Amino acid sequence: MNKKKSIPRLPLKLIRWICRECYLEELEGDMEERFEDNVERYNLQKARSIYYLDTIKLLRPALLKRLGGDIHLNQYGMLKHHLLISFRSFLRYKGTFLINLFGLSSGLAAVLFIYLWVQDEMNINRFNEPDSQRHVQVIHSYPTSGTMYTNEKGFTPNPLYSTLPELFPEIDYSFPVKTHASYKGVLSAGDQHLRATYQFAGTGYFKVFPGDFIHGDKFSILEDKKSIAISKQLAIALFNSTEKAMGKLVELKDESFGGSYEVSGVFNPGNTSDRFDILFSYERFKDLDYMQWYNGGTQAHLVLKEGVDIEEFNAKIKHFMARVYENSKDLLYAQPYQERYLHGKYKMGVPVGGRIAYVKLFSVIALFVLIIACINYMNFSTAKATRRIKETGIKKTIGARRSNLIYQFFGESMLLALLSLLIALIIVVSFLPQFNHITGKTLSIFPNQQVVIAFLGITIITGLISGIYPALHLSAFKPAEALKGKLQLNTNGLFVRKSLVIFQFAISAILIVSVIVIYQQVEFIQTKNLGYEKDHIITFPKEGKLQADFEPFLTEIRKIPGIEKASQMYGDLPGRISFSHGYKWEGMEEADKKLRFYRIQGGYDLVDLLGIKLKDGRTFSREYATDKDAIILNQTAVDMIGLDNPVGRKIGNLNPNVPDKEIIGVIENFHFQSLQEEVKPFFFSLSNLGNHFLIKVRAGEEAQTIEKVKTLYEQFNEGYPFEFRFLDDNYQAIYAAEKRITVLSRYFATIAIVISLLGLLALTSFSIQGRNKEIAIRKILGSNSGQLVRLLSRDFMLLVLIGIFLAIPISFLLLRSWLDEFAYRIELKPTYFIVGGILMVLIAWITILSQTVKSANINVSESLRTND
């Protein structure tokens, strides 16, 4: 004992740790024997020091453990074996393999599509300029018609941007931006005339916004009033090349900013939500002398100092407008610019969501599709377990550890996930153009390594999720019981399997009901009686010479045979309708001062042209000279004012210089805004200052008639391109988001349901196979096919029904919150849920039936004879 202890322990530990295991006994033995010899020959002290020395000399490559361990070869064999077994099981159970592959690859494709879309949405307006991170925009809200109205475009009183930095030390600097996207001027060079949108920006703009300038210095453009920068597309269209555009003089036709400018820059528009073709210095806008507090429309962009707490800053500026106007209830809110795109809806002056809702919605749907596919995989592997239980048993007997088996099952699911990724990539690449068409984007799959990493990550997670249950469940069997076939698998796996099937069908039912309701709502919007006719009406800008002198043109137009009516108006239907307040009438209350009236000012025939129904009084007529100060109210306005006999009464103005207006008629409400808005108080009045022509064309001869209008237009208005739109297209455009959901939800729902059904199909067929003998015996004892089918279908139908019942309340809540966004919406009738539920039951039932009927008609003697 004593001797043993005298062997130095540290070197011994080192030997054991570092030397190759198979040499260890010999080496240790030799060292020990030699140590004993040395103790006898010299003394303990010396023997110990020799031992130390020898230990160090043992550290030679030939004796040390190899990097990566000695069992390397063994591991490789195992891996090869796993791969082989996986492929064999794929080949052997082709049906389940194909269903899994189809499910996982379409699930993955769905996720990949949505990932690309979400990533693109998240990157919009995220810039990497020096000060982009500190960039906030001031959002202005003010009370009107009893609610708090927020200007979502970020328009603020014009002097705000320059006043705030003087009063708040948190602000590093500020700059103004004025977008002019709603009205397009015409830019001319030589005989090329193109319509263009423009933007005015102040100094500081390029410290937060990117400016991809192909030619010219972006900073100096913002200083110089007489020079502009134009987009690459515009430069190529006007001058055939970006280089030739530089230094050229161009002529802009526009009411306020017309004139000739020098092109001193050409830029590439980037990934921003605000597109524009021409960039001006804000100094040019200042020339108009619209810099009073009551002038609005300029965006106030601030760059905060490093480390400023935005919430504290917001608390300070919230009621700033009360310093400008006494008792002002206006609210200001500084929102980080990068969040504006996704969080662009406001309530009480504070952001409450926006596009982020769709981003979340589709992420969740895609995730569910993938989960449904993963569930199929889990269910199949546990259901198949009896077939592979012997394999597991034998492996364990030979000496496989549980971890080996876990690796095996994970390996198998991972392999399938990778195969699915390949197919998913093929799907994504081939359907990307269609997807881009639906979403209105230009997504591409190959651009960056972020996408590659994300795709691989998603695939690996898919493999792990699918594999986790089989891996943990199947690897846990005791080998003896597994080999004897004593295991009652079903008691354990059945509960989980059942819950998973319920989950799948709950999701599928939610999707089916949602598709029905979304479709109904969108259909409702499309076909709803808007109160005006939007078909066969074309609209185009009223500009140039025609701006003032348009009557001869309209007279000529009306002579064209295919034209029914022609007129002009200010604004654009639906949505771009201006409003004003400050009216007074008999019996008005104090709060009514702020009542906002929307209005369309235009030509005599406008009410008729739009097919709006008159309830009372008359429409405008050239016979009454007084009609230039007359108005026609809508029903909502009449209700708001509270007059019993409105026709003939007068509406005054708080401004004494404005003449009173006589009410000559009342029209029925029509939807001049999107259906997400209630119909607001409104009136028509006469004006020659419209900015759009409206022309109603006889149905069936649109093409020829429009061609004639075009010829006429070009005669009358040289130098302006004729670009028309159908009013109906305008209307459709504002529902682009809803249409997108209809189409996408339909696709996703179909995929999810098909995957679920395939899963159900395979599960039924599997569970029936195990009961072949039972069926045969029941048949012998006198059961008929009908009874057998019922018996076999019952279990699964029950699961489907439970799933559907769970789905109903959830889908009800989801859809109600979606419909809440629409002021005019369908009611959530029970029919939708019943139809959706019955549809789901029906297809599930047919699926199950296809399997049960087959096995209810089996050959009894054959089934009993085989020992399967």
Added chain:
Amino acid sequence: MKKNRLGEFQELILMTVIVLQDEAYGNEIQRELEERLDERLSVGAIQTALKRMEEKGFLTSEWGESTQKRGGKRKRIYSATPYAHEVLHHMKNIRSRLWMAMPNPGTT
């Protein structure tokens, strides 16, 4: 004979293994050689040479008895393969031919 050439030290150990016969295990080889060379050797040097030669096919080995002195660990007994004998002879021939070819065979 290009491949699997024996180093000088390896050759010495190989010959010692043959000399020691059934007693040819690590420590015994070491003792024998230390005595003959009159020089202290390390376990590592001996073992490395043994393992290398086993890998190259000059030696085979099997477990032997265990002793108290070894803390109950078994010895590993090495023996030379016929191939080793062949190589040894071959090298001896080369040497003696070289000796004979030398002009003034001196003695030490």
